[in-house]
Amino acid sequence: MPYRSADRRRVLAAAALGRPLTEPGAELEPGTGSESAPDEGEGEPLRPVIGEILDVSPHLIIVDTPEGREERLVIAPWATAWRGETVSPADLPVGAHVIIRALRNGRVADRIWADITRITGVIQSIGTQRKDLTVELYCGPHGGRRTIVIPYGASGRLRVRHPKFEAGYLFDAIGVREGGVAHARLPATSQPPYRWTAVPKPPPGYSGLQSRISGTATWSDAFDWGEQGVAYPMLERADSDCQDAGVSCTALPYLALGSALSVRNVCTGRTSVLPIVACGCMAGRFCDRCLECGTSPRGRIVELSPVSFVELGGDLTKGCFNARVGLG
Amino acid sequence: MLTMIAAAQLPVLGALLAAGALSKVWTARGETEPGALSRLGPAVLVPDRWRAPAMLGCAAGEAALLAGLVLTGHPVFRWGTAAFFAVSTYVLWELRRRRPDVGCGCFGEVSAVPVGLRSLGRTMVLTAMAAGLIWTPPVPGWSLLSGMTWPQALAAAAGLLVLAALSPEIEETVARLRYRAPCEQRPLDPAPALNRLRTSTAWRAHEKLLSSTDPVDSWRELCWRFFVYEGRSRSGDPVDVVFAVYLSGRHPAVRVATVGFDGQPVEVAPLPESMPVSAGR
Numbered sequence: 196m197p198y199r200s201a202d203r204r205r206v207l208a209a210a211a212l213g214r215p216l217t218e219p220g221a222e223l224e225p226g227t228g229s230e231s232a233p234d235e236g237e238g239e240p241l242r243p244v245i246g247e248i249l250d251v252s253p254h255l256i257i258v259d260t261p262e263g264r265e266e267r268l269v270i271a272p273w274a275t276a277w278r279g280e281t282v283s284p285a286d287l288p289v290g291a292h293v294i295i296r297a298l299r300n301g302r303v304a305d306r307i308w309a310d311i312t313r314i315t316g317v318i319q320s321i322g323t324q325r326k327d328l329t330v331e332l333y334c335g336p337h338g339g340r341r342t343i344v345i346p347y348g349a350s351g352r353l354r355v356r357h358p359k360f361e362a363g364y365l366f367d368a369i370g371v372r373e374g375g376v377a378h379a380r381l382p383a384t385s386q387p388p389y390r391w392t393a394v395p396k397p398p399p400g401y402s403g404l405q406s407r408i409s410g411t412a413t414w415s416d417a418f419d420w421g422e423q424g425v426a427y428p429m430l431e432r433a434d435s436d437c438q439d440a441g442v443s444c445t446a447l448p449y450l451a452l453g454s455a456l457s458v459r460n461v462c463t464g465r466t467s468v469l470p471i472v473a474c475g476c477m478a479g480r481f482c483d484r485c486l487e488c489g490t491s492p493r494g495r496i497v498e499l500s501p502v503s504f505v506e507l508g509g510d511l512t513k514g515c516f517n518a519r520v521g522l523g
Numbered sequence: 524m525l526t527m528i529a530a531a532q533l534p535v536l537g538a539l540l541a542a543g544a545l546s547k548v549w550t551a552r553g554e555t556e557p558g559a560l561s562r563l564g565p566a567v568l569v570p571d572r573w574r575a576p577a578m579l580g581c582a583a584g585e586a587a588l589l590a591g592l593v594l595t596g597h598p599v600f601r602w603g604t605a606a607f608f609a610v611s612t613y614v615l616w617e618l619r620r621r622r623p624d625v626g627c628g629c630f631g632e633v634s635a636v637p638v639g640l641r642s643l644g645r646t647m648v649l650t651a652m653a654a655g656l657i658w659t660p661p662v663p664g665w666s667l668l669s670g671m672t673w674p675q676a677l678a679a680a681a682g683l684l685v686l687a688a689l690s691p692e693i694e695e696t697v698a699r700l701r702y703r704a705p706c707e708q709r710p711l712d713p714a715p716a717l718n719r720l721r722t723s724t725a726w727r728a729h730e731k732l733l734s735s736t737d738p739v740d741s742w743r744e745l746c747w748r749f750f751v752y753e754g755r756s757r758s759g760d761p762v763d764v765v766f767a768v769y770l771s772g773r774h775p776a777v778r779v780a781t782v783g784f785d786g787q788p789v790e791v792a793p794l795p796e797s798m799p800v801s802a803g804r
Contacts, residue, residue, distance in 0.1 A: 204742060208749055210780035210788045212769040360564075363571075392573075433713065434742045441710060448707035451742035506531075522745070 198511035201455040203250065205470070214344045220348035239463075242301040244268065245294050245421050245507040250311070253285040256304055257333030258293060259419050268297055268304040274355070276307040277512050279331035279371040279380050292420075296505050307510045311374045311501075313416050314343050314379055319389045330379075331368060335476045337439050338417050343370070343377040356382035363390045365480060369514055378398035383514040384483045386401030397494070408436050411485040412458060412510060413478060418442075418500035425456055426498040428479025445494030456517050458497060461505050461517040462488035463508030469499070485515035496520050524692030529655035533592060533664050535673075536604060536652055539686065539732070539764065540589040543629055547582035551575045563635065564626035565614045575609040578628065596661035613644040619643070629692075636691045645689035652682065694752075706746040706771040713741060716768040719790035723777040729764055732756070732781065739763075746770045756789050762793035 209216040246258030247291055252478065258266050276284040284307055291309040298305050316332030319340065323329070334341050345353055345368075353368055354360055365387050368379035389395065391436075415426060416457070429447040430440040450456070452513035459466040478498040482488055485491040497520055500513060511518045550563070552575075565581075566574040587605060591600030591722045615627055626635040627642045634642075661665040671679075678731040686694060703709075717738075720726050730736075732754040740751040749765045763782045769775035 204740070204749070206786045207763060207765040207780070207782055208744060208747075208767070209753055210782045211749060211765045211778050212747065213778075279636065310682075429708075431713075431743050446704070446708055447706075448745050449710070453742065454744050480565055519676050 200453070202453070204451065204469075205455060208454075214414060227427045234304075239298055239369055240276050240300070241305075241508060242297045243504055244297050244301055244500045245502060246292070246293050246303075248287055248289050248293055250289065251285060251287050253283070255296070256284060256287075256293075256307070256485075258295070264271060265389070268302060270294060270304045270307075271298070274304050274306060275308060276400055278309040279313065279378070294501050300389060304325060306510070311416075311511050312370050312372050312377045313368075313383065313384070313414060313511075313514070314370055314377050315367045315419055316341060317363050317477075318360070318362055320362060321360060330366065330376070334360060334417070335439055335474065338477070341377070341378055344369075345379045347377075349380050350360045353379055353382050356384070356407065357386040359388070363392070365391050366478075367481065367514075370413050381512065381514075384481065387480070387482060391409035391480050394442050395482055396446050397444055405446075407521040408445065408447060408496055409461070409492045409517070409519045409520050411483060411491050411519075412460070412497050412499055412504070412507075412509070412513050413481075413485075413495055413500050413515045414477070414504035414509065415475075415498045415503060417473060417498075422472065422500050423469060423506075424500055425458065425469050425503065426473035426474040426478060427454075427456065427471045428495070430471075437476055439476035440474045440479075442476065443479035443494060443496075445492070445496055447479075450522070456497065457521045458499065458503075458507065459519045459521075460507040460509065461491075461519055463516070465507045467503065467507055469503055470520075472500075473498075478504045487513060487518050489517065491515075491517040524742060525655075525673060526659055528678040529657040530662075530667065531671075532652040532682045533601055533656055533659075533667055534679050535682040535686065536649065536656070537589055537592055537664055537784070538683075539649065540585045540604075541591070544582040544589065545576050545583040547585070547628070548634065550628075551578040551582070552608070563626050563632065563689060564573075567625050568614075568618065578631075594662035596663045598657065598661060600654065601657045601661075604655060605650060608650040608653050612643065612650055615643050615646055615765035631682040633692045633695055636695055639691065641691055642688045645686060648685060710747075711743070711770050713748055714724055716770055717750065719775060720750060720766050720768050720777055723766075723768075724776045725779040727768060729754075729766075729779055729781070732764055743770070754781070756783075760789070760790050 206216060209521060244258060246260040248256065249259050250257045254270055255435065256268050256270055260266055270284050274284055274286055275467045276282050280285060284391045287309050293307050293309045295304045296306040297303060318335035319331040321328060321330050321335050321348065328345040328350055330343050330345060332343060357366060367383040369381045369383050370379040418424065427450055428443045429449050430437060430451060431441050431449060432438055435452055450471055453458050454471050455468050456471060457466060457468050475498045478495040482493050484493055496518060504511065530585045566577050570578050584607065588600055588604050589598065594606060623635065623637055627638045628634050628644040649759050731750045734754050735752065739753055742749050746769060748770055752764045754762050756762045761784060765780050765782060767778040783789045
């Protein structure tokens with residue numbers, strides 16, 4: 196069945212069920228915002244800026260956005276950058292792809308991530324290239340196969356959090372893109388002890404379906420550059436054209452590509468209504484917890500695009516935040 | 524008396540073997556859940572790629588013993604059944620020691636509860652029943668079933684009751700039925716929803732507006748399945764006709780809306796369901 200457009204599905208579903216299109220659902224808390232204007236909670240509004248560095252100095256960064264605009268941002272004195280490790284913003288190379296968390300209506304750079312990538316998948320094979328390890332991963336029907344490099348210097352840190360370094364086990368790391376190849380640098384989570392096909396079942400829901408579900412929200416770079424939206428694990432396989440969908444260790448309801456979700460970052464109090472634009476078949480197989488602010492309930496409930504993750508106040512190098520999700 | 528009681532356990536053993544074989548085949552061949560075999564014994568004792576063949580092999584052994592017990596009275600099948608259950612007792616004991624987290628897999632996916640004393644006790648009782656059968660007259664199972672007397676039926680029922688008391692699967696099945704996942708969390712096939720739609724009043728009322736009876740888009744959200752058809756309004760403008768079918772219940776609700784390309788609902792007067800008729804004078 197062809198998938199036409201997320202917006203069209205929202206319009207049609209609202210018309211058929213007679214529910215309001217723009218207003219949040221009854222399950223949502225008061226104060227939750229719409230897609231265009233996320234509720235910022237108590238903090239200052241955050242605006243993600245993405246693009247390629249044209250020029251950078253200790254006080255100013257100029258980026259070329261995907262829309263072809265030139266954005267000039269003042270670098271805040273406290274701002275730090277990350278490119279495989281924490282660096283000074285002025286040390287970032289020209290041409291690097293950056294995601295900037297900007298304050299003051301997008302004029303002040305607060306945090307910069309350069310060439311960052313998230314490597315989430317199932318280990319297929321492991322090889323060696325001099326001292327480095329090369330790992331082939333299966334990243335789902337949409338992500339396909341991906342070969343990454345684990346530099347010798349990062350292998351100890353990664354392997355201590357990924358004790359089952361063998362085919363069939365999950366892998367999740369944060370790294371940098373260098374010369375078109377992803378180099379893993381930080382473990383994004385502790386590796387689940389089970390194989391990717393043996394995800395534990397969610398506990399039975401004695402009290403029926405919850406209107407809001409708490410868990411972990413992570414990010415992924417499987418989205419288009421600059422896209423806003425989430426990947427959700429519990430999609431019907433036939434509808435989403437994703438043969439690995441429909442698996443989660445959290446009791447999640449079935450939704451569809453195009454459904455709108457209200458995602459709340461519990462740590463920062465920011466909420467945004469985001470459309471489901473991809474199948475989160477890998478996210479559903481992780482039953483980990485996020486320790487960003489307290490301990491989240493077990494299980495990844497959504498995987499956000501980098502832009503949405505930053506907009507909600509997440510730190511890309513930490514990899515997750517404690518989230519609460521409801522139908523938007 | 525003892526011989527009669529022992530002989531009456533043949534149908535009980537046959538029923539258990541049949542249920543075990545069928546449920547194992549169902550679990551190993553079906554795609555109820557990926558990775559289900561990694562939590563079921565004794566398949567977990569073998570490497571990954573041998574798990575499904577091991578379970579199917581076990582089911583084949585049970586089916587062969589069942590056929591032998593029912594069709595012939597040859598002692599080899601009775602000895603074989605006793606040996607099978609004796610080995611099963613040992614395997615379950617070993618499984619409990621080595622993998623206390625996994626179920627026995629005796630009845631496939633239903634036996635996911637970790638192996639306990641009840642499961643072990645059941646295989647011991649089955650071993651005793653099969654051993655008792657060795658000393659009874661060698662008659663085929665079918666002739667015993669066709670000529671079963673009341674005392675034999677009572678003895679068989681007593682044997683079944685003992686086994687039921689030792690079966691954690693019964694409680695598991697009751698719990699699954701009682702605490703069934705809500706509709707929003709169950710995978711549901713779109714075909715019954717489409718059939719329900721085609722028999723609904725909303726479909727009949729809007730069928731003439733549709734350009735084609737094949738949906739151009741379909742998706743599921745919570746407990747609703749949506750079907751979108753291209754159509755034309757009464758004024759001839761292209762519209763999308765969207766039907767929403769509820770996925771639970773005997774007579775699920777069907778809702779419909781006609782939406783223009785600008786996203787605004789188009790009011791379409793439904794066809795009259797009945798015409799007022801005057802009785803006349």
